[in-house]
Amino acid sequence: MKIPTGKTGTPMGEPAIVIEHLYKQFGNNIVLNDFNLTLQKEENMVVLGKSGAGKSVLIKCIIGLLRPDKGKIIVGADDVTKLTHEELDRVRSKMGFLFQGNALYDSMTVRENLEFPLRRHWIDVTQKQVDDMVAEVLENVGLAQTADLMPAELSGGMQKRIALARTMILKPEIILYDEPTTGLDPVTAREIDKLILSLQEKYHTSSIIISHDMNCVKTTADRVILLLDGKCYAEGTYQELEQSADENIKQFFE
Amino acid sequence: MTTLTARIRAFFDETGNLSRFAGHFFSLGIKPRYEFRELLAQCYQIGYKSFPLVGLTGFIMGLVLTMQLRPSLVSYGVESQLPVMVGIAIVREIGPVITALIFAGKIASSIGAELGSMKVTEQIDAMDVSGTNPFKYLVATRVLACTLMLPMLTLLGDAISLFGAYIGVNIRSVTSFNLFFTQIYQSLSFGDVLPAFIKTFFFGFAVGIVGCYKGFNSSKGTRGVGISANSAVVLSSVLIFVIDLLVVQLTDVLGLN
Amino acid sequence: MANQGENNTKLGIFVMAGLFVLILTFFMIGKNKSLFGGDFVLKARFSNLNGLMEGNNVLYAGIQAGTVKNIALINDTTIEVTLAINSKVKAYIHKNALVAIGTEGLMGNKVVNIIQVKGTAVNVANGDLLSPQKTVSTEEMLQTLSKTNNNLAVISEGLKGTITRINSSTLMEVIDNKEMGENLKASLRNINKATEDASHITYGLNTLVTGIKQGKGSLGLLLTDTAFAGNLRQAGMKIRSASEQTSALTKQLNEVVDGVHQDLAYGKGPLQVLLRDSAAGSNLNKTIENLQKGTDGFNQNMEALKHNFLFKGYFKKADKKKAQLH
Numbered sequence: 001m002k003i004p005t006g007k008t009g010t011p012m013g014e015p016a017i018v019i020e021h022l023y024k025q026f027g028n029n030i031v032l033n034d035f036n037l038t039l040q041k042e043e044n045m046v047v048l049g050k051s052g053a054g055k056s057v058l059i060k061c062i063i064g065l066l067r068p069d070k071g072k073i074i075v076g077a078d079d080v081t082k083l084t085h086e087e088l089d090r091v092r093s094k095m096g097f098l099f100q101g102n103a104l105y106d107s108m109t110v111r112e113n114l115e116f117p118l119r120r121h122w123i124d125v126t127q128k129q130v131d132d133m134v135a136e137v138l139e140n141v142g143l144a145q146t147a148d149l150m151p152a153e154l155s156g157g158m159q160k161r162i163a164l165a166r167t168m169i170l171k172p173e174i175i176l177y178d179e180p181t182t183g184l185d186p187v188t189a190r191e192i193d194k195l196i197l198s199l200q201e202k203y204h205t206s207s208i209i210i211s212h213d214m215n216c217v218k219t220t221a222d223r224v225i226l227l228l229d230g231k232c233y234a235e236g237t238y239q240e241l242e243q244s245a246d247e248n249i250k251q252f253f254e
Numbered sequence: 255m256t257t258l259t260a261r262i263r264a265f266f267d268e269t270g271n272l273s274r275f276a277g278h279f280f281s282l283g284i285k286p287r288y289e290f291r292e293l294l295a296q297c298y299q300i301g302y303k304s305f306p307l308v309g310l311t312g313f314i315m316g317l318v319l320t321m322q323l324r325p326s327l328v329s330y331g332v333e334s335q336l337p338v339m340v341g342i343a344i345v346r347e348i349g350p351v352i353t354a355l356i357f358a359g360k361i362a363s364s365i366g367a368e369l370g371s372m373k374v375t376e377q378i379d380a381m382d383v384s385g386t387n388p389f390k391y392l393v394a395t396r397v398l399a400c401t402l403m404l405p406m407l408t409l410l411g412d413a414i415s416l417f418g419a420y421i422g423v424n425i426r427s428v429t430s431f432n433l434f435f436t437q438i439y440q441s442l443s444f445g446d447v448l449p450a451f452i453k454t455f456f457f458g459f460a461v462g463i464v465g466c467y468k469g470f471n472s473s474k475g476t477r478g479v480g481i482s483a484n485s486a487v488v489l490s491s492v493l494i495f496v497i498d499l500l501v502v503q504l505t506d507v508l509g510l511n
Numbered sequence: 512m513a514n515q516g517e518n519n520t521k522l523g524i525f526v527m528a529g530l531f532v533l534i535l536t537f538f539m540i541g542k543n544k545s546l547f548g549g550d551f552v553l554k555a556r557f558s559n560l561n562g563l564m565e566g567n568n569v570l571y572a573g574i575q576a577g578t579v580k581n582i583a584l585i586n587d588t589t590i591e592v593t594l595a596i597n598s599k600v601k602a603y604i605h606k607n608a609l610v611a612i613g614t615e616g617l618m619g620n621k622v623v624n625i626i627q628v629k630g631t632a633v634n635v636a637n638g639d640l641l642s643p644q645k646t647v648s649t650e651e652m653l654q655t656l657s658k659t660n661n662n663l664a665v666i667s668e669g670l671k672g673t674i675t676r677i678n679s680s681t682l683m684e685v686i687d688n689k690e691m692g693e694n695l696k697a698s699l700r701n702i703n704k705a706t707e708d709a710s711h712i713t714y715g716l717n718t719l720v721t722g723i724k725q726g727k728g729s730l731g732l733l734l735t736d737t738a739f740a741g742n743l744r745q746a747g748m749k750i751r752s753a754s755e756q757t758s759a760l761t762k763q764l765n766e767v768v769d770g771v772h773q774d775l776a777y778g779k780g781p782l783q784v785l786l787r788d789s790a791a792g793s794n795l796n797k798t799i800e801n802l803q804k805g806t807d808g809f810n811q812n813m814e815a816l817k818h819n820f821l822f823k824g825y826f827k828k829a830d831k832k833k834a835q836l837h
Contacts, residue, residue: 065379089385103380107368117384291515298518302525406529413532439539440575443566447536 016041016174016206017062022071024057024230031057032068033230039174039206044197046209046217046238048252049227055210056100058227059176062208063097064088075174096167096175096205100182102159104151104166111147114138114166137165140202141195157188161195168199175200177209181216193219214253226252275393275467282387283394292395300361300396301403308411311356316344316415320422337429340419341438342446349412350450351498354457357404358490362465365396366486369469370479378470393466400462405454449505456497464490551601552580553594554640555610555623560590561650563612563621569594570613571625576600579623594623607632609644677767695799699761701806706754708813711829713747719825 017039024032031054039045049055060066062073064080073080078091104113114134118125138144141161151159160180167175180196181189193216200207211217217224217238224241226234226249234241234249242253320340327333369392372378381388420434468486472478560582569577577600581593596604609626626644635641 060379063383065382085387092383093385095383097380097383099376099380101375103376105372105377105380106375116381116386120385294519294522295515297526298522302518302522305525406526409529409532409536410525435539439536442536442540444537444540445566447540451533 014041015039016043016075017208018072018074019058019062020072020074022058022061022073023069024054024061024066025069030230032061032071035071035227035231037225037232039208041173041206042200042204044200044207044209044220044222046211046221046224047227048211048217048224048241053227054230055227056178059097059178059208059210063092063095063176093170094173096170096172098163098167098175098177098180100178102151102163104159104163106151109148109150110138110143110154110162113151113162114147114169117166117170133169137169140168140199141165157184157191160184160188160192164192164195164199168203171203173205175205175207177207177211179210179212181211181213186215189213189216190219192216196220212252271471272464272467275470276463278389279394279397279463282389283398287390289391289395292391293398296395296399297403300399301406304357304360304403304407305410307360308353308356308407309414311352312349312411312415313418315348315352316340316418316420317422319343319348320419321425324422324426333427336423337419337434337437338441340422341416341441344415344419345412345438345442346446346450347498349415350408350454350457351494353408353411354404354454354461354494355491357400357407357458358461358494359487361400362461362468362486362490363483365400365462365465366468366472367479367483369393369396369466370472370482373470373472374474374476374479389470393470396466397459397462400465401455401458404458404461405451408454409451445505449501453497453501456501457494460493460497461490464493551596551598551637553596553604553610553625553635554591554638555594555643556585556589556591556640557612557643558588558590560592561612561621563592563623567621567623568615569596569623569625571600571604571608572627574600576604576625592623594625602634603627604635605632606635606639606641608635608641610641611644695764698799698803698806699757701803702754702757705806705809705813706750706757708810709750709754712813712816713750715825715829716743716747718829 015038017037019035019037022032022035023030035054035058037045047055047058057066061068062075062080064083068081071081075091076094078087080088080091083091104110105116108116111134114137115130118130118133134147135144138147141164143158143161143165146154146158146162151162154162164180177196181192184192196207196209197220199205207220209216209220211220221238224234224236224238225232226241228234228248234244234246236244241249244250320336323339323343324333324336327336327339369378372392378388378392381391416435416438420429420431423429423434465486468482468489472482563579563582565579565582567579568575569579575597577594577596579592580595583591583593585591594610604625605627607628607630609628611624611626613622613624614620615622625641
């Protein structure tokens with residue numbers, strides 16, 4: 001069921017991601033059931049949903065960490081569900097993924113963490129280029145002096161910023177955020193929200209943000225989608241959904 | 255009854271999954287791209303860093319074995335054969351197996367825990383997203399490093415063990431360094447050294463693949479990581495003995511004894 | 512990343528150390544097993560290898576000289592063994608050298624011994640066939656040893672009997688001591704003489720008794736008592752049998768003495784040791800002394816008998832007859 005909530009999306013021309021009729025099932029648990037979505041370029045979309053609703057599964061399918069049972073996920077010109085590992089890597093170099101738990105490599109320093117995707121994706125970069133890029137992203141997240149520390153030596157907020165910096169270092173066209181503010185204090189969470197917005201403005205990225213944090217949703221969302229029973233239950237701006245009378249929507253805004 | 259059949263099924267599932275995992279190593283691991291840097295780093299971690307432990311245990315083992323064997327040899331009046339006996343025992347069996355067990359205790363658990371926690375904290379997914387095949391980057395390098403480093407550790411461990419044995423001999427009687435090693439080398443043949451050397455590659459492979467398998471398939475949470483580390487040590491230790499048994503039978507059949 | 516370079520150096524040292532041990536081991540074993548040595552070989556044929564295996568050591572004059580390279584069955588009784596010989600040792604092996612299969616230590620590995628033989632011969636060439644020396648295997652040795660043991664048991668049993676007999680006859684000193692032997696012979700001659708005398712006396716007595724029976728002499732009546740005469744005859748017969756026994760004993764003794772002399776001359780068994788037992792010898796001495804004393808006593812008794820008034824007449828007659836005969 002799709003509740004019409006006025007204007008759908010920001011009409012900006014060609015889409016960044018198109019998802020059509022996506023199905024994903026774990027055992028008997030149907031997580032995604034004929035899910036459809038279109039992400040416009042330079043659009044920030046927030047996916048709302050209860051725990052276990054399949055939000056993380058959705059973005060993991062987009063980045064190719066999970067293979068959907070059925071359906072298409074078109075990123076640019078490629079259907080990621082049909083790519084080989086090598087082709088997938090090429091598409092992935094244009095996408096960033098911010099993990100819920102940051103997923104910083106704790107055996108490496110901050111600098112090595114940041115260099116890792118660079119070295120993996122672009123084999124022929126000079127050390128100078130690498131250094132410049134690391135400095136740039138560290139500057140972006142305001143942690144220039146932490147380069148030679150280990151992730152464990154950083155606070156949670158700093159770790160999140162470094163993780164964001166790592167996600168940004170390849171200057172991706174699309175960034176997928178998996179609950180970026182979960183586990184952070186409200187002040188730090190707001191800082192992260194602002195950072196996401198500023199980076200989006202700076203690099204003109206399109207984003208899908210998964211969140212429960214309504215402050216985060218309010219700050220960052222151009223458009224909000226409610227994922228329920230494996231389907232896109234509701235779609236609209238934050239304000240549109242906030243004013244909805246539907247019980248399933250209302251409970252998120254209480 | 256259902257729990258019994260379930261357990262048996264779980265056992266075969268596990269065996270099958272482990273075999274497939276090992277098969278992956280051969281099918282994926284041999285294809286480019288090769289992670290030489292990571293391989294060297296892992297060789298350093300797995301090989302060089304284990305050396306003090308292996309050296310210490312090897313030394314003590316040689317010393318103790320010599321002191322334990324001496325009384326029975328003396329009672330048979332063949333005390334002069336002590337170096338030969340200790341030498342053969344260390345080179346053929348005790349050196350490789352004890353080194354492999356120590357290695358399993360140190361490395362299988364650390365790999366299991368490391369990959370387990372990486373799995374739990376989504377670092378493995380992060381690698382995948384960063385254009386790195388985690389199987390190649392994490393598993394292939396570690397398994398290969400284990401396979402290559404355990405033989406080196408065993409060789410050095412054997413040498414240190416024999417040195418310990420030399421000191422053990424000299425505690426109660428006197429033998430020259432030269433005579434001691436001449437006696438050992440005289441009694442050794444390629445049939446003693448080669449199977450013992452070759453089996454250490456298999457031991458290393460078993461430790462690496464089990465550690466990685468358990469870590470890679472770690473369940474969520476810190477408890478899952480602990481279980482991975484623990485079961486990696488247990489399973490790889492058992493596998494070491496199973497491989498040892500097979501190698502003994504095989505060398506017997508091949509007439510290398 | 513500088514750290515990484517340092518780690519790689521350490522790793523390199525570690526791996527090189529491991530490989531060094533491996534190569535050293537292979538080289539040391541190879542040196543012993545002649546794997547990396549030359550391909551100079553010698554051959555030998557045996558009928559039984561007693562468990563010799565490829566890779567066993569070859570010793571020349573007790574020095575490590577190579578290894579057994581190959582073992583091949585040529586026919587049902589011949590096995591050809593190819594020996595790889597060290598280049599250092601081959602210059603010293605001559606064509607007449609013998610080859611034997613031995614054992615290292617009591618229960619050790621089999622070895623092939625190349626035994627140098629006196630005499631001149633040219634040095635061996637590659638592939639030469641050396642002749643085997645007939646040796647006994649441990650098994651054969653043990654079998655022979657068991658036979659020897661059995662024989663030894665029989666011999667020692669016999670010896671035991673002999674020794675016991677010799678001991679009981681207490682003639683050891685005689686056997687050991689030539690002087691004593693002479694003494695014994697002298698004693699035996701005395702016994703002979705005494706017996707001879709005794710037989711004379713008996714003869715005389717017989718005559719006397721006949722005379723008395725016929726009533727000759729003053730005591731004829733008294734002496735016609737048949738019981739007395741019977742006793743006397745019995746005495747005479749005993750003396751005769753004694754002398755017979757003595758002569759048989761002498762004969763036996765002679766045999767024993769001869770045998771023992773032979774043993775002493777050619778053999779060197781435990782007999783000699785036994786025969787040098789001084790205690791037994793002194794016993795024997797005493798016995799012989801006693802025997803002499805006994806013979807002397809007998810002679811004295813005879814002398815006394817001669818002087819006895821009852822027999823005085825008879826002895827006088829006998830002397831007269833003797834005188835007449837001479």
